[in-house]
Amino acid sequence: MEKNILVTTTEHIPGQEYEIIGEVFGLTTQSKNFAKNIGAGLKNLVGGEIKAYTELLTEARDIAIERLRHNASELGADAVVMMRFDSDSISADMETVAAYGTAVKFK
Template sequence: MADILITTTEKIPGQEYEIIGEVFGLTTQSKNVVKNIGAGLKNIVGGEIKAYTELLTEARDEAVKRLRKNAAEMGADAVVMMRYDSDSISQDMETVAAYGTAVKFI
């Protein structure tokens, strides 16, 4: 599964491939109460809220992991045109989607 190439480009140099279909990796994450309180205090003084940065990084990584799993289950060799989408569900919850096109090398 880890050997599945993921690229944001449409073409993979030197590779011919056929399209298998759409693949997705979705996750929704939330912070724990202690980090949420710390983030609220940081909001007063300004600056980076590291708890939110960590939250988004973890959510992004999990979404890509699930995207790879979905591609592997379809028999893909790679995912092209990978993109992210994210949204806040509430003040302390984020959802992240990684999506792209699964392809099989010819």
């Protein structure tokens, strides 16, 4: 049922009244494989989008949201409002992404 949990960046959900349950998080740290890391290094020489990094961050974002939904589900939430992302580089080829927000229960 985690897929049914609404995740929104807005504070209010139109037409819904809800009570706040608490804060929820989804966190992941991802790295590229060795071959993609070499390709990204070569792309860095000529410029342009480094698709391996874009794919890395997209995958990390999706996993973080999935884990956020799971955390909200464990608390009995119907939705997460005010969802935000935070990300940081741990090293040259590792990224951590956190999705966080406020879990709510519809009245």
